[in-house]
Amino acid sequence: MSTMKSVRTGGAGTIEVVDVERPVPGPRDALVRIRACGICGTDVTFLHLGGMPARAHLGGDLVPVPLGHEPAGEVVEVGAEVSGLAPGDRVVVNPQAAPTGIIGCGGRFGGMSEYLLIENAEVGRSVAVFPDTVPFDVASLNEPLAVSLHAVNRSGAGPGDKVVVFGAGPIGLGAAIWLKLRGVEHVVVADVIPSRLEKALAVGADAVVDSAEEDVIARLTALHGESANALGQPRPGTDLFIDAAGAPAVFDTVVRSAKWGAKLVMVAVQKKGEVDLGGMLRSELTLIASQGYPTEIFEVTPELVAHQERFAKLISHRVPFAEASRAFELALTPGAAEKVVVTLDD
Incomplete structure (x- = not known):
């Protein structure tokens, strides 16, 4: 069994970097190697809570949450029935399209991981491809x-x-x-x-x-x-x-x-x-x-490409995955950071 590292909530105010099974894509799925993932206020909310109530008994015991719903990465494997995607494609992700729950917000998978399974991968619905002229950290601003x-x-x-x-x-x-x-x-x-x-x-x-x-x-x-x-x-x-x-x-x-x-x-x-x-x-x-992005998730992608230098200014901190705890400490400290992006390099 191949494993990978993934970030999830620990106790209140802390994260855990854990070894989990690396997903294996089915015929309609794609596997993405994550290269950057932003930290959001929603992540901070989960950290303050120390998790989220188990769905089977809301208000009961807290369960860990795989974190990260602002990922960008590159496709490494596609299922036989997937069209329009190929290994090497650089993609941003619609976390709300995952059938097993919103990525990084209580769903089965989190984007603050070395790899992310895109279930029922479909260009324009679950992922969008962007050119290699855009750095992964800037692309992670898509969501x-x-x-x-x-x-x-x-x-x-x-x-x-x-x-x-x-x-x-x-x-x-x-x-x-x-x-x-x-x-x-x-x-x-x-x-x-x-x-x-x-x-x-x-x-x-x-x-x-x-x-x-x-x-x-x-x-x-x-x-x-x-x-x-x-x-x-x-x-x-x-x-x-x-x-x-x-x-x-x-x-x-x-x-x-x-x-x-x-x-x-x-x-x-x-x-x-x-x-x-x-x-x-x-x-x-x-x-x-105004809640979420009913239609906008990939409407922004070409504009992000066209105006990437302007949008890049939103990022205040780029922190390597090996220092994920420091990245979340920055995000948890009021006024310490504006936008923190965790990077996963070669």
Whole structure:
């Protein structure tokens, strides 16, 4: 039996690198050698929990979770019934297409492994091929960029809109890039970490707001002009808010900032807080939820190829697989890293 190394949750706040059986592809499967895999906030959530409840008895004992749902790698073996894929192809993966559960999110397999089995491998559904001009670490951004693109698509943002994105992590910065690529007139990014605001400017934001130090409403008014809510009370002229932070303070700020007819897209996992429904009513604020990527997972791939240098700026740390524990420590430490990608080289 051939084995491989794979990362899974250990105790609360820790990972385990374990030896597991290397998958053998069936006639409709492909085996991918993973070359890079990003760490996501969902991984961090599983780490805080120390696993996830067993599906057979939700709320019961925690079971380990194979981690990693942002993989990129190269095909090493394909089943006899697989078409459109060949050994040597470089691919990104749709973790939600796995029939045995979402890859890295409670499914049978995790992408933070030396090899990943792609069940029922199909180009355009479970994998997409990308050229060798794109480094594997940059290609591993495909999945989070699909989350960002879905949020922007849900927003309906147009060229004349004035937008603010709260949260300069990978999802928020990805959203800022997509907004500018579709020609949105003015994009502001707000965060509490100065280095992240610098990164926002580097990827194309028109302005930034340090929400720990600045009056956000006053700053948005200066940038987007003055408008009003449904009662005529003064508000910034911001048309669209994207919450990629999930902090209750963001929602409060949006409600206090929203002009008549403004929209809020909620893409971050929300922390507990109270919602000022009266404030929403006074602005007729439209709340739009954005979850995952129903169609966007491979729509982003050609754009990632075309604008790879811009998207590469989202990566703050590249950590070798042998130091996976350090990579997850970085991801677990607030403010220590923006986007951590684990690399698996020859």
